[in-house]
Amino acid sequence: MGPSIQIAANTQTGASSGICRHPRASARLRPLIAEVGQRSGEFPDFLANHLPMVLEALGRLGATPERLEAYARHYTLAHAVPFPPPAIASLTDQTWRLALGQRERETDLRDYFADVVSHIGGSQAIRDHLPALLPGVAASATHGLMRLAYAVMRRDETEIGIALGYWAATYLAFPPTADAPTVTDPVEQMLSMQAEPSLRNITVSSTLLWKWIEAAGRIPAFQRHLGQLVPADDLLVRIRQASLALYAGTMSFEALHALTGSHWVRLVSPHLDRPQTLATHFWEVVLSLYTKIGMPDLPSAEMLDAWRALPVPPDEAIASAAVASDDEHDHSLVFSALEEYRHTGDPLYRVVAARRVGLID
Structure with a gap:
């Protein structure tokens, strides 16, 4: 696929969803999140604790209070989620x-x-x-x-x-760059990495995703792509479209984080004076994960449109399948995909959500 190809559908915002919260879930959800939120952000060894977030996702996908409580117990015990370490010293605005x-x-x-x-x-x-x-x-x-x-x-x-x-x-940054940004197309930037042989031979001893990100950031060929994306006003829209295409084409664990992360960037952006800066830094993380899945081509525009036309079960069925799962990435992906569908109207989000939970091939 050439970098100039159009990967977005002609969509409109405000798509509706038939998902309804359980009438008793809201009252239980906030105190439950407050309770589990006292534990650390990670569990052994350095894995992200998704529980405060996926409880909210489950609640919005229609989970009962009983399901929320059962999942919280299961997750906390299964992952031995600890409390944060003891305090060392108070911090100030200066320190x-x-x-x-x-x-x-x-x-x-x-x-x-x-x-x-x-x-x-x-x-x-x-x-x-x-x-x-x-x-x-x-x-x-x-x-x-x-x-x-x-x-x-x-x-x-x-x-x-x-x-x-x-x-x-858990702050993890790539090496800073002083180069002025010149790249305007995030897809073009991503596909240009395919020509770098050193990006196809990354070896990481850990299975942790952030360790891969860290290792990619040490490679000179990858560093040349840092700081290159122009922070244009429409950058998040283009990153969102590219992330959706990447996930639809690979259905990979790494691309899942590109899709869900685009949703998270959208939620946080209104609270920033320069939200494009968040989008550019986030996209560099996606670029590092792109190397982990072998730097594939994106699906063609014709293939994406064919997938968009597939028959998909109702949102309620997709949500129900996610709620029944014990995999936090099912909850995260389905919730973010349905939220982004409601925001953009792009039916491909519903397709990948249904695929994730096994409702369509």
Whole structure:
């Protein structure tokens, strides 16, 4: 596929969904998230704790209170999710940046951001502090961004503070670059990586996604792509379309995070003065994950349109299948896909959601 190909459908916003919350779920959901949210953002060994976020997703997909509670118990026990480490020392406006990327400072950073949010509110805390965190959006394989996005969606001030602390403690940035951006097409940028032989031979001893991201960032051929994307006003739209095409074509674990992450970027962006900066840093993480799935071509426009025309079960059936699953990535993908369908009207989101939970081939 050439880089200039059109990968987006002609869509309109405001697509409807027939999914309804269980009438008793909302009252149980917030205290349950508050309870599980006291645990660490990661569990052994350095895996992201999805529970506060996927409980919200399950609730919005129609889960009963009983299902929410059962899943919370299952997840916490199955993954031995710990509480954060003991506090080391208080942080201030002048010192918190010194703790970036230090997982042992998770409690200190959570306490710092809880105090900030209590004084100026969650939205202002994001606006003031996220510019320093944006280069490290790969934190815990972008799950710091996920936690913040869900906290924003729920208007949960406590979770906003926790999410900022989690992002800061697991901060992971690529090497800085002083080059001026010149690339306007994120798809063109991604496909141009196929010509780099060194990007096809990355070896990482860990199975952790963020370890792959970290390793890719050390490769000179990859570093040449950093800081190159022009932060245009329509960048998130183009990244969203490219991420959807990449996931539809591969249905891979890595591309799943590109699709869901585009949703998270959309949720957080209204709280930033320069949201395009978040989009550019996020796309660089997607580029690093692109190497992990072998840097495939994207599906043709004709193939994407053929998939869009496939018959798909109702949203309620897709949501029900996700709720029945114990895989947090089923919950995350289906919820984000249906939300992005409602936002964009692109039926391909419904197709990939149904495929993810096995309702269509």
